[in-house]
Amino acid sequence: MKKTSRELLENSSKLTQECQILLKRFSGSLKVIAKGRWPVVEIRLQQLLPQLLPLYLRLYGDRYDCYYHLEQLLKLLARAVVQRPEYLFAEDEMPQQWHKAQSALGSACYVDLFADDFSGLEQRIPYLKQTGINYLHLMPLFKAPEPNSDGGYAVSDYRKTMPHLGSMTELAALMQKLHAEGIRPVLDFVFNHTSDEHRWAEKAKAGDLQFQDYYFFFDEQEREQYAPWLREIFPEIRRGCFTFEPAVGRWVWTTFNSFQWDLNYANPEVFNAMAEEMLFLANQGAAVLRLDALAFVWKEAGTNCENLPKAHTLIQAFNAVARIAAPALQFKSEAIVHPDEVVKYISPEECQLSYNPLLMALLWNSLATRKTRLLTESLQRRFAINPQCSWVNYIRCHDDIGWTFDDNVAWQLGINPDHHRQFLNQFYTGQFAGSFANGVPFQQNPVTGDCRVAGMLASLTGVEQALSNDNNTNLANALARIYLLNSVILSIGGLPLLYMGDELGLLNDYSYQHDPAKKDDSRWVNRVKVSAEQLASAKDKNTLSGKIYEQLQQLIAVRSRFPVLGSGTTEILQSGNPHLFVYRRQLDQHSMLCAVNFSETPQAFTSLPASHWQDVLTAKHFQAPTITLQPYQVLWLIPSN
Ligand code: GLC
Numbered sequence: 001m002k003k004t005s006r007e008l009l010e011n012s013s014k015l016t017q018e019c020q021i022l023l024k025r026f027s028g029s030l031k032v033i034a035k036g037r038w039p040v041v042e043i044r045l046q047q048l049l050p051q052l053l054p055l056y057l058r059l060y061g062d063r064y065d066c067y068y069h070l071e072q073l074l075k076l077l078a079r080a081v082v083q084r085p086e087y088l089f090a091e092d093e094m095p096q097q098w099h100k101a102q103s104a105l106g107s108a109c110y111v112d113l114f115a116d117d118f119s120g121l122e123q124r125i126p127y128l129k130q131t132g133i134n135y136l137h138l139m140p141l142f143k144a145p146e147p148n149s150d151g152g153y154a155v156s157d158y159r160k161t162m163p164h165l166g167s168m169t170e171l172a173a174l175m176q177k178l179h180a181e182g183i184r185p186v187l188d189f190v191f192n193h194t195s196d197e198h199r200w201a202e203k204a205k206a207g208d209l210q211f212q213d214y215y216f217f218f219d220e221q222e223r224e225q226y227a228p229w230l231r232e233i234f235p236e237i238r239r240g241c242f243t244f245e246p247a248v249g250r251w252v253w254t255t256f257n258s259f260q261w262d263l264n265y266a267n268p269e270v271f272n273a274m275a276e277e278m279l280f281l282a283n284q285g286a287a288v289l290r291l292d293a294l295a296f297v298w299k300e301a302g303t304n305c306e307n308l309p310k311a312h313t314l315i316q317a318f319n320a321v322a323r324i325a326a327p328a329l330q331f332k333s334e335a336i337v338h339p340d341e342v343v344k345y346i347s348p349e350e351c352q353l354s355y356n357p358l359l360m361a362l363l364w365n366s367l368a369t370r371k372t373r374l375l376t377e378s379l380q381r382r383f384a385i386n387p388q389c390s391w392v393n394y395i396r397c398h399d400d401i402g403w404t405f406d407d408n409v410a411w412q413l414g415i416n417p418d419h420h421r422q423f424l425n426q427f428y429t430g431q432f433a434g435s436f437a438n439g440v441p442f443q444q445n446p447v448t449g450d451c452r453v454a455g456m457l458a459s460l461t462g463v464e465q466a467l468s469n470d471n472n473t474n475l476a477n478a479l480a481r482i483y484l485l486n487s488v489i490l491s492i493g494g495l496p497l498l499y500m501g502d503e504l505g506l507l508n509d510y511s512y513q514h515d516p517a518k519k520d521d522s523r524w525v526n527r528v529k530v531s532a533e534q535l536a537s538a539k540d541k542n543t544l545s546g547k548i549y550e551q552l553q554q555l556i557a558v559r560s561r562f563p564v565l566g567s568g569t570t571e572i573l574q575s576g577n578p579h580l581f582v583y584r585r586q587l588d589q590h591s592m593l594c595a596v597n598f599s600e601t602p603q604a605f606t607s608l609p610a611s612h613w614q615d616v617l618t619a620k621h622f623q624a625p626t627i628t629l630q631p632y633q634v635l636w637l638i639p640s641n
Pocket residue numbers: 150151153154190256292293334398399
């Protein structure tokens with residue numbers, strides 16, 4: 001790093017001084033850009049440049065042209081503030097703690113699978129509201145290669161949508177409408193890579209050196225400085241993380257599919273360009289951006305290029321950009337990595353929200369083993385996060401289920417983590433004798449033996465199998481498992497996220513196997529189309545969907561009566577019974593004890609404090625110190641007199 005940058009980073013009063021000098025130097029041109037909103041921009045820059053500058057210096061301080069790029073960045077921020085629609089500009093002044101409410105409830109859907117297109121989605125708003133949804137992740141809808149775009153995660157243009165969904169203007173109108181209806185729209189910020197059809201990639205292919213520097217192009221020798229340390233994410237599709245690009249005559253970095261080219265963030269032009277795309281999406285109405293594959297965004301030779309310190313610096317810099325130009329915008333982290341790394345992305349300065357893959361994986365683990373020790377021990381270590389931030393608790397999503405728990409915790413419990421992962425894969429793909437699950441293997445790695453699992457909630461919990469065997473006892477157990485899983489994500493603390501179709505218990509869709517563009521990606525088994533008839537069955541209690549939906553609605557309704565289930569704190573407890581999972585929520589003097597039986601036999605909870613309790617789910621009363629939970633029973637207990 002250059003001496004001057006280092007001096008600034010080491011001396012806070014010099015840094016403050018530097019910010020003042022820069023603001024003075026740039027304010028003339030920024031004022032012209034920011035027009036009537038300059039007073040706001042000026043205040044924000046005064047507050048936040050001292051945050052942004054050191055981050056930018058850490059990333060780019062060793063470049064001779066660092067300040068040039070910084071100036072360009074500040075200009076594009078001013079432009080983005082000017083372009084921000086009035087309703088979002090007003091929202092920018094509000095505190096963004098909505099994700100802490102006991103009514104906060106999310107859902108994720110592919111627009112075409114759920115409603116055909118943007119106008120169809122508008123017509124589904126009543127269904128969303130009826131279900132209690134107030135956060136809606138619209139899965140990638142940007143212009144992308146056809147027919148295969150990794151489910152939209154290969155973006156060819158961040159400012160255009162897929163034509164069959166409607167236009168960007170229509171999307172912006174839809175998002176404004178969603179806001180007005182009390183539903184916060186969430187979009188993906190796919191910033192680790194673009195598709196190989198993005199205009200930057202096209203220019204790189206045409207030999208433009210400026211744009212080749214947007215990506216990583218290596219000869220064989222350069223590639224070997226990285227390749228040996230990298231994990232293979234999609235080994236069934238292509239071995240290694242590089243793809244030979246004939247037009248350039250070199251290897252291009254492709255962590256995921258070969259048509260997804262990783263962006264080179266060591267180049268400040270890439271940071272600025274992506275900051276501009278990010279603010280464009282924010283200004284279309286996204287309340288939250290889901291930072292896709294954020295663990296992979298910074299690369300250094302000789303490391304595994306995941307979760308590097310500079311990945312955090314980079315995301316913090318994007319966050320500082322958002323605080324200046326679109327303060328209402330929140331970030332959600334998609335780090336499906338080791339639990340110790342997942343939590344490092346969560347802070348008000350980085351991502352305010354984060355998927356909780358540890359809870360997700362271990363809920364499935366407990367259902368398979370009927371034991372809760374790994375769940376309890378792991379969450380005792382890794383559930384607490386900054387109180388201004390929230391977990392996004394989910395049971396499954398559009399992706400596979402990977403077994404990302406901490407091996408050390410497993411070993412401490414006498415569990416061999418590798419063998420156990422093999423067991424879980426066997427169990428959830430239905431190969432283990434007695435398994436209730438109908439999952440499909442995803443990305444089996446022939447070298448490491450690694451594998452993940454894909455499937456819809458109902459298929460993984462046993463509904464599919466029970467229906468095909470016409471077994472009512474098994475069906476009742478499967479429904480109890482769904483209820484149990486939903487109860488945990490609704491009560492443990494954080495924003496629960498449902499995956500569209502799971503609320504109706506829709507089953508796996510195997511038709512992807514006959515579609516050439518999808519057959520190599522088994523995650524399509526759990527991305528199913530939802531029809532109008534299926535949505536209508538939500539209200540018909542004589543249907544299976546209606547029953548599953550009603551059970552969920554009951555949980556949602558009870559939850560919304562108890563603020564402790566919103567912003568209360570969470571303490572994961574040792575229940576003394578290896579089949580029970582117990583946690584306490586606390587808000588001021590209010591507390592609630594949630595207890596879940598993960599087994600198919602009655603289990604006693606013998607260490608209940610206080611003497612009288614009421615289960616708010618059934619209104620039944622219990623007396624301490626011992627309560628017996630029936631198979632798969634869930635209790636939400638409050639002290640009673
Ligand atoms: C994220 C997405 C996944 C995609 C990957 C590459 O993990 O959830 O669907 O394959 O990023 O963009």
